Amino acid sequence: MEKLLKNKKLLGVIIAVLVLAVAGIAGSGSEDTDTPTTTGNAVVESVSENDVSDVVNNNQNNGIGNNTEKQTENVAGKTTESYKPVGNGGGSVSLDNIPDFSGSPYVAINGNTPSFSANEITTKSYESYSSLDGLGRCSVVIACLGRDIMPTEDRGNIGQVKPSGWQTVKYDFVDGKYLYNRCHLIGFQLSGENANTRNLITGTRYMNVQGMLPFENMVADYIKETNNHVMYRVTPVFKGNELVARGVQIEAYSVEDEGDGICFNVYCYNVQPGVEIDYLTGKSSLATGTTKAPETTNKTETTLQATTEQTTSQPTQAPSIVVTTRDFVLNTNSKKYHTPSCRYANEISPQNRQEYNGTTDELEGWGYVPCKVCH
Amino acid sequence: MNVILCLDDNKGLLFNNRRQSRDKAVLDDIFNGLNGEKLTITSFSEKLFTDYCEKITVDDTPFENEGYVNVFAENLSLQQYFTKIDKITVYNWNRVYPCDFYCDVDFSQLTLIEETELMGNSHEKITKQIFTKG
Numbered sequence: 001m002e003k004l005l006k007n008k009k010l011l012g013v014i015i016a017v018l019v020l021a022v023a024g025i026a027g028s029g030s031e032d033t034d035t036p037t038t039t040g041n042a043v044v045e046s047v048s049e050n051d052v053s054d055v056v057n058n059n060q061n062n063g064i065g066n067n068t069e070k071q072t073e074n075v076a077g078k079t080t081e082s083y084k085p086v087g088n089g090g091g092s093v094s095l096d097n098i099p100d101f102s103g104s105p106y107v108a109i110n111g112n113t114p115s116f117s118a119n120e121i122t123t124k125s126y127e128s129y130s131s132l133d134g135l136g137r138c139s140v141v142i143a144c145l146g147r148d149i150m151p152t153e154d155r156g157n158i159g160q161v162k163p164s165g166w167q168t169v170k171y172d173f174v175d176g177k178y179l180y181n182r183c184h185l186i187g188f189q190l191s192g193e194n195a196n197t198r199n200l201i202t203g204t205r206y207m208n209v210q211g212m213l214p215f216e217n218m219v220a221d222y223i224k225e226t227n228n229h230v231m232y233r234v235t236p237v238f239k240g241n242e243l244v245a246r247g248v249q250i251e252a253y254s255v256e257d258e259g260d261g262i263c264f265n266v267y268c269y270n271v272q273p274g275v276e277i278d279y280l281t282g283k284s285s286l287a288t289g290t291t292k293a294p295e296t297t298n299k300t301e302t303t304l305q306a307t308t309e310q311t312t313s314q315p316t317q318a319p320s321i322v323v324t325t326r327d328f329v330l331n332t333n334s335k336k337y338h339t340p341s342c343r344y345a346n347e348i349s350p351q352n353r354q355e356y357n358g359t360t361d362e363l364e365g366w367g368y369v370p371c372k373v374c375h
Numbered sequence: 376m377n378v379i380l381c382l383d384d385n386k387g388l389l390f391n392n393r394r395q396s397r398d399k400a401v402l403d404d405i406f407n408g409l410n411g412e413k414l415t416i417t418s419f420s421e422k423l424f425t426d427y428c429e430k431i432t433v434d435d436t437p438f439e440n441e442g443y444v445n446v447f448a449e450n451l452s453l454q455q456y457f458t459k460i461d462k463i464t465v466y467n468w469n470r471v472y473p474c475d476f477y478c479d480v481d482f483s484q485l486t487l488i489e490e491t492e493l494m495g496n497s498h499e500k501i502t503k504q505i506f507t508k509g
Contacts, residue, residue, distance in 0.1 A: 106473065108391065108475075112391045213471070214470075214471045214472050214473045214474075215473055217470050217471065217472055218390070218395060218396065218472045218473060221396050221398075221468075221470070221497050221498060222396070222397075224496075224497035225396075225397055225398060225399070225496060225497035226397075260393070260422065261393065262393070263391060263393060264390065264391050264473070266473070
């Protein structure tokens, strides 16, 4: 009898451990994840960067990757290869593998083959946006694009959003004058996402219009024409603690026709010819050999004026309110901000120290709090 | 020979071995203008014309063979066959798409004789231009 009781106790402990383990697994999966909301057939959800990384890592081990199938076609008398993409769960790119900008706004990478894994590919429309990181930077966004999530109304105002590294500066020779646009990672014309802070980065006019927009146009028109779905992933690529992305990787794959209509994997350079950009802060200056000075510098502007532009990632209109910015020193670990002269600013370890020019609203919007000594 | 092309604003045709765009309204307009004549395409374009099988002929080297009147060209270099071309019909998407294969025709050697606009199925405005020699 005593042995039976012992066995029962042991069994109870085992069951309890199993229940806790299952609960723990379920809990860790939903941590930092907002509840998805459903609109019609489309699912819009937000996932943390870690969630996405987990998906990527799992996909890399699903045995599907690296099975790139090649087909040959004759184009313009040349034998070229087209690839039927099969996923290796990629979605990230190393700057070490990207050639220096040499005049083309984009470059094909990985043989123009996207890296969606089999279990990412679906015909059910959805969008998924990563949480901002500790520096307020966007990360990978992924969607299955379909007619049901494309916008039916004009784009609204996005001027209130200040992506990481945002600076308002104008150069005469830049199309539209403003160096930076609030660039949608998934273009507005594709998903109808307007002022979603997880979908907007600081991008040059050049990257926005010459780099990203042609791809968005191609995908949008394909979906409208065929009613098919397109898997679409955009990954902003940052170097170290820089606040402005060096570029974005865009991958796309049409689902119903298995990539026959849309299939690409490209990197768009976040550059502006004639301008040198400090990617750490977003500040800029004329490139060597360029003669025209910027019209305004070192100011952050808040736009309250609505824009009616049709395309996905257009710049805001002329600003109506101008707010002068200040220099701060950030502790990216404690999430406190200091004045440059604050004695605590000098005690921040180099790996946690970040200099920033902007406003307290921006910093507090990213979760930073003022140092009580200097503020 | 009448050559029919679909181009973006940069004279682009293809990206990553795929056509930049498509529109059912363009296909309908092409066949409306052929008056029952057949359209010659390459095998690259076959899937685009699955609804028009009885109206097409497939030949991967249409400029090296005789007898074709209307050729729809997506993946072909044209400049080398320029002497065989009498007319070029261009459907312009009025958009910029990604491109790695461009039309190599020098349109300055041609005369624009007609320009019309049509509303596309998925494109707001498509401009149709007809060029001839001389």
